[in-house]
Amino acid sequence: MQLDFFPSRTLTLYLAKMFVLRILAVLVMLVLVLLALDLLSATGKILAPEGNGQAEILRYASLRLPQLISRFLPYSVLLATLITLVTLNQNSEVVAMKAAGLSAHQVLAPLLLTAALVAGLSFGFNERIVTRANATLKAWEAAEYGPIPDVDASIGGVRSSVYLTDGNNILAAATLSGAGNAIVLTGVTWYERAPGGIIREQVRSPRATYAGPGWRLENPVRFDVAGAMTDQLPALVVGENLTPERIMLQSIDPDAQSFWELGQSIEAYEAAGRNTDEMRAKWWHRLSGPLSALLMPLLGSIAAFGLARSGQLFVRAIIGMALGFAYFVVDNAALAMGSFGGYPPFLAAWAPFFLFLLLGETVLIRTEE
Structure with a gap:
């Protein structure tokens, strides 16, 4: 049974559904608040060109929305992980699952599977929607929110x-x-x-x-x-x-540019003898970035275990949040180092992911397994 990560179909669907609903709720809350704040600062510039009005504000919001979703989806997975696991712990559901013979990895398996699906959807969303929104918004900002040249x-x-x-x-x-x-x-x-x-x-x-x-x-x-x-x-x-x-x-x-277009651009740069460290680091990060969602249940798992009545549940949740946010800090720092050649591009994109994967596994095994 210990090697069967999904021993109960009912339990798997229950945990996955709970996790997905919380991811969506946190994501909607974060995106709406941040979009409102962004519109407050950008509305004056959007309305400055003659003829711009509500339609242009809505257009700006539609272009910023994919960017915000892409950027804050991993944060949403982290917060949803903490909310889900703290709720399960407070209701003694984790105790019941462990009493039934489930290991810590089996408790987390439905959340990890859901996070893997979120990572795949995030990659597709970035490639099909976010890259196009980035190109259009940057061109519009360069035109100072005026007409963008029409082109075939x-x-x-x-x-x-x-x-x-x-x-x-x-x-x-x-x-x-x-x-x-x-x-x-x-x-x-x-x-x-x-x-x-x-x-x-x-x-x-x-x-x-x-x-x-x-x-x-x-x-x-x-x-x-x-x-x-x-x-x-x-x-x-x-x-x-x-x-x-x-x-x-x-x-x-x-x-x-999409993942494949960026790969072609890197080849063209290399053929021309140009430095490609920054582009290659971002190319690798197109894969490691969405996969960061897979780490969040593991880093936040410390909030799932330990008795709620011991008074340490809040401390455990804070530790889980700190581990998750530490990953984002290290990831951004490593990507910045890779952009100007301080780290090899592959190391800059993947080192934080594997470092925190090992850290999360170590914490989980040492404390619960």
């Missing part, structure tokens, strides 16, 4: 915050749409700099297209720094060394 999806999507160097000079654009020779840049600024890095003149243009070579600025306005003068120019071609291929590589946003 077959020739590429919309990217934001393009920044490239051409020798001493700099080409920056708010958004990029299309691909290859059909690239269109909007909100373009060209900085012409002296060899020492001092800006000599700044040219702004609402739109730029590929001139082969270079990029043709439409209706450019030049500001001469030395003379503090502004004048209108005819169409101007700049950045002749900036090819469409280089711009496409430079404008890659790992958060806006």
Whole structure:
């Protein structure tokens, strides 16, 4: 019986249903509160462009909602774990299960199975919905919540915050749409700099297209720094060394690409001799991130055991919460270290997961098994 992790179908369904309902309740509560706070800070910026109104606020909320769900789903699993296990402990249901011959792992097995299903759903949700919401929202923010350029999806999507160097000079654009020779840049600024890095003149243009070579600025306005003068120019071609291929590589946003698209981008970067540590760390984290939900029942399991009347239940719940939040702190720190090369990308993404997996198992075995 000790090797049968699901000895009772009724008990498994009972615990799984209880766990799922609490995950959903905590997630809805967290997301609604955080979305309301986010809207309070962002509404002024959304309504600033002429013509924006309630529809744009609802659009912003629809784009932020997937991001909040993705970010706080593991926290919801942790809190739901503590609520579920504390409730079972207070009602002596854990005592009854252990008296029936169930081990600590068998008590947790339905919760772990549910968490594994949540991790799988989280991965699919991130790939199909969150990445697209990230791309759209970043492009909209780069356009200062104004109209986003329309583009045929077959020739590429919309990217934001393009920044490239051409020798001493700099080409920056708010958004990029299309691909290859059909690239269109909007909100373009060209900085012409002296060899020492001092800006000599700044040219702004609402739109730029590929001139082969270079990029043709439409209706450019030049500001001469030395003379503090502004004048209108005819169409101007700049950045002749900036090819469409280089711009496409430079404008890659790992958060806006799916797992497989990001893998292709990493291969393209490596072929071009570019550093891929940050992108590869995020690529690995696309797998380890959703799997963090699987750790939460294990880290919070300390709240399930021990007699409720001993007065230590609250302390056990605090310890379980501390272990769960410690994982998120270590995970974010390791990912940051991997982004600038402090850790190898694989280690940065997976070391916190395996470290806390071993820690949770050690605590459970030493105290309950």
